[in-house]
Amino acid sequence: MTAMTEREAATAMTKRQPGPSLRGWFQDWLPRLVLAPSFLLVLVFVYGFNLWTLFLSFTSSKAFPTTNLIGFTNYLRLWNWTFETDPPSNWYTALVNMGLFGGLYIFFCLFLGLLLAILLDQKIRGEGILRPIYLYPLALSFIVTGTAWKLFLDPRIGLENALHDWGWTSFHFDWVVDPKMMIYCVAIAGIWQSSGFVMAMFLAGLRGVDGEILKAAQIDGASTYQTYRRIVIPMIRPVFFSALIVLAHMAIKSYDLVLSVTGKNPGGAAELPSTFMYSYTFTRNQMAIGSASAVIMLMTIAAIMVPYIYSETREQNR
Amino acid sequence: MSAADLVTSTPSRRGPGHSRTTRIVIYGLLFLFALVYLVPLLVMVMTSLKPLDEVTGGNMFALPRHLTFAPWSMAWGEARIGVSDTRGISGYFFNSVKMVVPAVLISTLLGALNGYVLTKWSFSGHKLVFGMMLFACFIPFQSVIIPMAVILGALGRIGVGLADLTGWSFGLGNATVNLVIVHVIYGLGFTTLFFRNYYAAFPSELVKAAMIDGASFFQIFRRILLPNSTPIIIVTVIYQFTNIWNDFLFGSTFAAGDTAPMTVALNNLVNTSTGVVEYNVNMAAAIIAAAPTLLVYVIAGRYFVRGLMAGAVKG
Numbered sequence: 001m002t003a004m005t006e007r008e009a010a011t012a013m014t015k016r017q018p019g020p021s022l023r024g025w026f027q028d029w030l031p032r033l034v035l036a037p038s039f040l041l042v043l044v045f046v047y048g049f050n051l052w053t054l055f056l057s058f059t060s061s062k063a064f065p066t067t068n069l070i071g072f073t074n075y076l077r078l079w080n081w082t083f084e085t086d087p088p089s090n091w092y093t094a095l096v097n098m099g100l101f102g103g104l105y106i107f108f109c110l111f112l113g114l115l116l117a118i119l120l121d122q123k124i125r126g127e128g129i130l131r132p133i134y135l136y137p138l139a140l141s142f143i144v145t146g147t148a149w150k151l152f153l154d155p156r157i158g159l160e161n162a163l164h165d166w167g168w169t170s171f172h173f174d175w176v177v178d179p180k181m182m183i184y185c186v187a188i189a190g191i192w193q194s195s196g197f198v199m200a201m202f203l204a205g206l207r208g209v210d211g212e213i214l215k216a217a218q219i220d221g222a223s224t225y226q227t228y229r230r231i232v233i234p235m236i237r238p239v240f241f242s243a244l245i246v247l248a249h250m251a252i253k254s255y256d257l258v259l260s261v262t263g264k265n266p267g268g269a270a271e272l273p274s275t276f277m278y279s280y281t282f283t284r285n286q287m288a289i290g291s292a293s294a295v296i297m298l299m300t301i302a303a304i305m306v307p308y309i310y311s312e313t314r315e316q317n318r
Numbered sequence: 319m320s321a322a323d324l325v326t327s328t329p330s331r332r333g334p335g336h337s338r339t340t341r342i343v344i345y346g347l348l349f350l351f352a353l354v355y356l357v358p359l360l361v362m363v364m365t366s367l368k369p370l371d372e373v374t375g376g377n378m379f380a381l382p383r384h385l386t387f388a389p390w391s392m393a394w395g396e397a398r399i400g401v402s403d404t405r406g407i408s409g410y411f412f413n414s415v416k417m418v419v420p421a422v423l424i425s426t427l428l429g430a431l432n433g434y435v436l437t438k439w440s441f442s443g444h445k446l447v448f449g450m451m452l453f454a455c456f457i458p459f460q461s462v463i464i465p466m467a468v469i470l471g472a473l474g475r476i477g478v479g480l481a482d483l484t485g486w487s488f489g490l491g492n493a494t495v496n497l498v499i500v501h502v503i504y505g506l507g508f509t510t511l512f513f514r515n516y517y518a519a520f521p522s523e524l525v526k527a528a529m530i531d532g533a534s535f536f537q538i539f540r541r542i543l544l545p546n547s548t549p550i551i552i553v554t555v556i557y558q559f560t561n562i563w564n565d566f567l568f569g570s571t572f573a574a575g576d577t578a579p580m581t582v583a584l585n586n587l588v589n590t591s592t593g594v595v596e597y598n599v600n601m602a603a604a605i606i607a608a609a610p611t612l613l614v615y616v617i618a619g620r621y622f623v624r625g626l627m628a629g630a631v632k633g
Binding site for chain 2: 027030031032034035037038039041042043045046047048049050052053056065112115116119120122124130132133134135136137138139140141142143144147148149150151152154156157158159161162165166192196197200201204224249252253255256259260263264273274277278281282287290291293294295297298301302305306309
């Protein structure tokens with residue numbers, strides 16, 4: 001009798017009939033319980049930490065975090081530094097460099113990426129060899145890229161020296177040791193590293209364009225240039241948008257490339273918001289100022305990414 | 319066919335025909351750019367095989383006259399990394415290995431489970447949860463690094479306390495453990511994204527049929543989803559491996575001295591050389607630092623590109 005009921009109970013359990021039993025409740029909630037740790041981690045370590053940094057930016061934290069609130073003082077100081085050009089404040093330099101580096105990096109990555117993608121899309125022999133060559137820098141860390149480009153641009157042994165050796169003795173290229181020009185070297189190394197990726201994005205876009213449309217354009221007598229200018233490039237406009245977002249995001253986050261190309265950013269000549277944040281927080285004991293600059297970086301990225309994520313997820317659902 | 323497949327598949331035979339001159343210009347440009355991308359790597363390799371006087375006195379494009387592997391053994395075993403450390407980068411290389419293997423495995427497994435729940439056991443509000451997790455992919459790490467430093471410092475003190483009590487710190491305060499934690503957490507957004515998008519296309523009928531047959535949550539995952547996940551597992555593992563191996567910001571902040579990962583050691587090696595810059599040793603060390611990710615790229619470039627595209631385009 002008892003054995004019977006036990007077996008019945010067991011059958012009922014394996015069938016997992018809905019009921020107020022603890023086991024049934026557990027089974028219903030199991031998926032959510034599996035997801036919960038990850039979600040909690042993100043909640044605490046992403047959202048919680050961002051709020052914590054936001055809080056710190058309103059305190060007078062120096063070497064260690066404090067809870068002494070001082071209002072917008074840190075932001076006011078950054079705001080004043082923004083216009084302090086003579087001598088330039090570190091924050092002013094960081095913002096100017098961000099504009100220079102970001103602008104050059106985004107423009108040339110888009111330009112070279114599109115050019116390479118269009119060239120590769122012309123029924124090329126050996127595309128399978130060329131494409132990986134354009135893409136491999138992506139596998140390298142920015143520190144490796146920076147180390148390589150530092151040698152390459154070093155006037156004593158790099159490009160300048162090599163061209164002198166070949167007889168072009170008037171050639172002069174010492175940007176990497178010139179504080180005023182360092183940021184351009186960072187941009188060169190960055191473009192070298194990332195343009196292949198943009199090429200891949202554009203190539204995917206080009207390959208997705210219907211071949212019939214191109215044929216129709218040809219039959220109508222459009223030249224290759226016209227076909228690209230008026231038909232293909234407008235059709236892949238979403239790729240421009242995606243690439244722009246990704247590049248802007250990478251430019252704002254870039255940190256290690258500056259350090260490795262310039263050799264630890266001597267005198268703050270190649271300062272970017274990312275290096276500014278790090279040095280104020282961890283070496284100059286101005287943690288509150290560092291937090292305020294981090295918040296500004298976060299806001300900038302959020303302003304770029306949130307509408308983008310929103311539109312992307314909406315398109316996916318459609 | 320995904321966007322990345324369009325890139326890596328064989329090109330279709332279409333598009334306009336070109337005159338001979340145009341073709342020469344196209345091939346010329348493509349070849350020129352290939353050189354621009356390849357030359358820095360070639361110069362790195364050649365420089366690492368030259369004695370120092372040939373580096374400082376010669377042309378960087380010249381082939382080595384006296385081929386030497388001394389810079390490589392120097393970089394691996396004897397180069398100066400820190401003030402007191404002249405044991406080369408080998409120890410740091412293994413620091414990175416010890417960090418990257420658990421971090422990749424844990425974040426990939428969690429991402430797979432999350433993607434499985436979000437697509438096959440979805441509950442009301444699952445879109446919001448996913449959207450919130452996605453944002454983890456895009457935050458600048460500068461905005462979490464101070465709280466992270468505070469928390470890891472506290473964990474370290476707990477670890478010291480535990481070690482006093484029990485003789486073992488349970489890994490708390492260990493730099494490698496810290497970096498694994500950090501990389502798992504900030505990798506969750508991407509791994510969840512990859513698996514969620516992959517499983518969204520996986521037929522739900524199979525899962526439903528298994529449910530009716532009485533298969534449990536984990537049985538369905540292990541017997542039905544996982545065996546069909548090889549491509550996305552490869553993509554995720556490669557993506558995470560490359561990102562974590564190449565990370566510098568977290569490594570330089572949370573792991574000091576002997577416990578630093580490879581990228582930090584390379585940066586220290588390059589910047590602490592006293593007097594003459596030993597470019598040949600620097601280049602050998604840089605190639606060693608780049609070797610694992612380059613190897614992955616050469617072996618599985620197709621999956622590598624697919625991961626990048628998925629992480630960027632469908633972010």
